[in-house]
Amino acid sequence: MNRSPSWRMALLAAAAWLLPTTASAGDEAPLRPTTCSFTGMMDELRAALKSGSPAYRKYVKERLKMAARVMPSKELLAAVQQERDPDTLEALGAALAGKSSFSEDATLLQPLLARAVGDADPSLRAAAVRGLRGTGSVDAMARNGGVVTYEQLIRDSAPEVRQAVADNLVHESAKVYFGHDRTVSETAVATALASKDPEVAARLLSEVSMEQVGHETVEKLRQQLRSEDAGLRSAAATALGGVPGSESASTSQTLVQLYRTEQDPGVRKAALQGIARLGLGSARSTLESLRGVAPALDPEIDAWLSAMKLGLQEWHLLLREKERIRK
Known part of the structure; x- marks a missing residue:
């Protein structure tokens, strides 16, 4: 039977769950398979997080995540509910989130979500949130009824x-x-x-x-x-530069108007970037029309125009070239 890569990895984790015992001093006792206990893995995790190298800490956490896919849920759930060390809770949360994703059982995340929103210690709330990283956490929260959401957690x-x-x-x-x-x-x-x-x-x-x-x-x-906050205005202008093509024409006009009326240089630079991203090469005439509106930023416009002459069609390449020119 063919197995997907994820299934093969899970089977390897299950195999790793069985480790040989150490032979006696006289080497007379045969090697026998024995179950690697969850307690043993937790002891190894704590030791690694306390004094292990970065590579070893990463290995131990990844090993726990892989083993969690096939281990019974009871001990892992209890550990997530009871853990008081932030780093250890984050590692346990990541293992639980991985198991939830692998098994497609979103309800497994409920203890972790409960700690993210309700723990009295902010460092443990943050650790519980970090445990969700790298998974489809938005979908998982929705499948848990939206009882805990990022919109709620951002108000912490x-x-x-x-x-x-x-x-x-x-x-x-x-x-x-x-x-x-x-x-x-x-x-x-x-x-x-x-x-x-x-x-x-x-x-x-x-x-x-x-x-x-x-x-x-x-x-x-x-x-x-x-917004009254210039940083938010700048971030919104940057975000608008990446909207779908169906929104690009009207959004470009919005950013042109922003550039003409805005007084903050940082927001104006973000508006120029948004215009450039929405239009790529076709934005040249729009950018040229903005020369003189804010003379101090004309070199920024010139940098965009110079980069566009290269005919780059990938946004990250165009942005990198513009930044090189502007240095």
Whole structure:
């Protein structure tokens, strides 16, 4: 029977669950397989997190994640509920989240979500949130009835929790769905708008892909161009540069108007970047028309125009070339 790579990895983890005992001093006793206990794995994890090298810590955490896929849930769930060390809780949470994803049983995450929202210690709340990173956490939260959401967690009073939320959504968009999941992107926007922390909100808007968002979300981003916080206006302009092609013409006009009326140089630079990204090579005439509006930023326009002459069609290449020219 053919097995997918994930199944083969799980079977390897199951095999690793059985380790040979050490022979006696006289080497007369035969080697016998024995079950590697969860307690033993936890002892190894704690020792690695306390004094192990970065490579060893990574190995031990990954080993726990793989073993968790095939181990019974009871001990793992109990450990997640009871753990008091943030680093250990994060590792346990990652193992539980991996098991939940592998088994397609979102309810396994309930103890971790409960700690993320309800633990009295902010460092443990943040650790529980970080445990969700690298999985389809937005979908998993929805399948748990939306009892705990990122929009709720972003309002946490602890900065480390809010930062963990932003880290999760940025990572999930880029590394789990490679920028192609509309729900994650729109959740990031909704979470940013729910935040009372302008810096975290700005990071969500500027770093999460917007290539799949719908018209309603684009309108929400436009509204942020009127924010009193310059960082949020700048982040919204950056985000608008990445909206779907069906929104590009009207969005480009919005950014042109922003550039003409905005007084903050950082927001104006973000508007230029958004215009360039929406149009790539076809944005040259639009950018040229903005010369003289803010003379101090004319060199920025010139850098974009010089980069566009190279005919690059990949956005990251165009952005890199523009930054090289502008140095």
